Amino acid sequence: DSGVTQTPKHLITATGQRVTLRCSPRSGDLSVYWYQQSLDQGLQFLIQYYNGEERAKGNILERFSAQQFPDLHSELNLSSLELGDSALYFCASSVGPQGVGGNTIYFGEGSWLTVV
Amino acid sequence: SQKIEQNSEALNIQEGKTATLTCNYTNYSPAYLQWYRQDPGRGPVFLLLIRENEKEKRKERLKVTFDTTLKQSLFHITASQPADSATYLCAVYNQGGKLIFGQGTELSVKP
Numbered sequence: 614d615s616g617v618t619q620t621p622k623h624l625i626t627a628t629g630q631r632v633t634l635r636c637s638p639r640s641g642d643l644s645v646y647w648y649q650q651s652l653d654q655g656l657q658f659l660i661q662y663y664n665g666e667e668r669a670k671g672n673i674l675e676r677f678s679a680q681q682f683p684d685l686h687s688e689l690n691l692s693s694l695e696l697g698d699s700a701l702y703f704c705a706s707s708v709g710p711q712g713v714g715g716n717t718i719y720f721g722e723g724s725w726l727t728v729v
Numbered sequence: 730s731q732k733i734e735q736n737s738e739a740l741n742i743q744e745g746k747t748a749t750l751t752c753n754y755t756n757y758s759p760a761y762l763q764w765y766r767q768d769p770g771r772g773p774v775f776l777l778l779i780r781e782n783e784k785e786k787r788k789e790r791l792k793v794t795f796d797t798t799l800k801q802s803l804f805h806i807t808a809s810q811p812a813d814s815a816t817y818l819c820a821v822y823n824q825g826g827k828l829i830f831g832q833g834t835e836l837s838v839k840p
Contacts, residue, residue, distance in 0.1 A: 615772065655830060655833065718775070
């Protein structure tokens, strides 16, 4: 158990809908990261927050947004869903900002999103 | 742009042998390189981190090398066991400070 909690574990929704994925980082970790993993794309970095502020941004679609709240949990919002958004979405956390000191990050078990 | 390449072909080896996985990176010189293990449907789990001034690092049956001239890291599992079967990912922080992952290499250890 990495200590990173993600909910829901599985989600099936229709095209055009909006979903919210939730992540609670490990106790004491200030950074939260979101990754998308699909069969053909591998693990793709979406976005990172550090202590409530956006720190780094990857190839995150405009239909997707995220935030980190004062209690450090994070939510990833996916809207106008398309079939191609079906993937495993991982949240990860670390103590410090990404890129500093070779930060090790700890992954949650992921949220399986299926868009039908 | 920075790229990480791992052998996409699955590696099949016999129990007890040494598995060697390769990670090559281009257009970048990372200060650190990390290796993760991922089981199907699970989140990646950190295994080892190696710094650019470390040529080799060991942890139990795992050994990682880092050749900054070749821009390559090798990941070895000695005395492999069926329980070592998983996908192994290498990752580096790119110049934008993002931790980017290779596609991973699937390892299958047969008894």
